[in-house]
Amino acid sequence: MKKSFGAKPLAFPLPAYLVGTYDESSKPNIITSAWAGILASNPPCLGVSLRPARYSHAAIVKNQAFTVNFPSSKLLAAVDFAGIVSGKNVDKFKDAALTPIKSDLVNAPYVDECPVVAECRLYKTLELGSHTLFVGEILDIKADEEVILGAILDIEKIDPLVFNYGGHYHKVGGPVGKGFSIGKSLIK
Numbered sequence: 001m002k003k004s005f006g007a008k009p010l011a012f013p014l015p016a017y018l019v020g021t022y023d024e025s026s027k028p029n030i031i032t033s034a035w036a037g038i039l040a041s042n043p044p045c046l047g048v049s050l051r052p053a054r055y056s057h058a059a060i061v062k063n064q065a066f067t068v069n070f071p072s073s074k075l076l077a078a079v080d081f082a083g084i085v086s087g088k089n090v091d092k093f094k095d096a097a098l099t100p101i102k103s104d105l106v107n108a109p110y111v112d113e114c115p116v117v118a119e120c121r122l123y124k125t126l127e128l129g130s131h132t133l134f135v136g137e138i139l140d141i142k143a144d145e146e147v148i149l150g151a152i153l154d155i156e157k158i159d160p161l162v163f164n165y166g167g168h169y170h171k172v173g174g175p176v177g178k179g180f181s182i183g184k185s186l187i188k
């Protein structure tokens with residue numbers, strides 16, 4: 001029997017993305033974001049939801065741009081670090097030994113150590129009480145050659161992080177069935 005767990009911002013799996021911006025002095029910064037995900041395919045849109053108090057919030061508003069960086073599990077400590085200190089006080093790229101690369105499409109840095117990155121132009125903004133949803137139009141996805149597997153990206157090589165709200169980071173498990181295919185066995 002199911003038991004009420006309350007009105008909580010829960011979903012499975014939650015991602016652990018690094019959102020890249022430049023502050024007003026052009027210092028690159030990253031914020032960890034789990035309240036985020038793909039929202040549309042045409043134009044391709046990726047949303048990140050940030051509290052107005054985050055240093056990164058003002059940077060997105062100012063630059064009308066951000067990057068979303070998909071870290072591998074080996075970047076775990078850096079991902080958590082970027083989610084507990086503010087770019088207002090520290091240089092997170094320097095302290096986490098990460099390399100900022102200026103996007104040639106938008107005014108935002110991406111994280112060279114992340115195997116896949118998305119360069120986003122701010123498309124729409126929606127105030128949602130505690131958070132602002134920044135919807136970015138993906139202008140390009142850049143991926144390390146080693147993770148490109150024909151027309152798709154190799155999730156096992158990317159080795160992305162999954163976050164359990166209030167708990168631990170996890171790795172993804174192996175494949176269990178092909179999409180748009182395995183369900184055909186139930187078509188009558």
Ligand SMILES: Cc1cc2nc3c(=O)[nH]c(=O)nc-3n(C[C@H](O)[C@H](O)[C@H](O)COP(=O)(O)O)c2cc1C
Nearest residue numbers: 031032033034035050051054055056083085086087
């Ligand atoms: C796993 C994890 C996920 C987080 N997700 C979000 C999020 O989606 N939105 C948000 O506003 N803050 C989120 N945070 C908190 C920010 O990352 C944190 O406050 C960060 O220090 C803000 O950085 P900034 O001030 O440099 O922008 C998250 C933190 C962690 C550890």
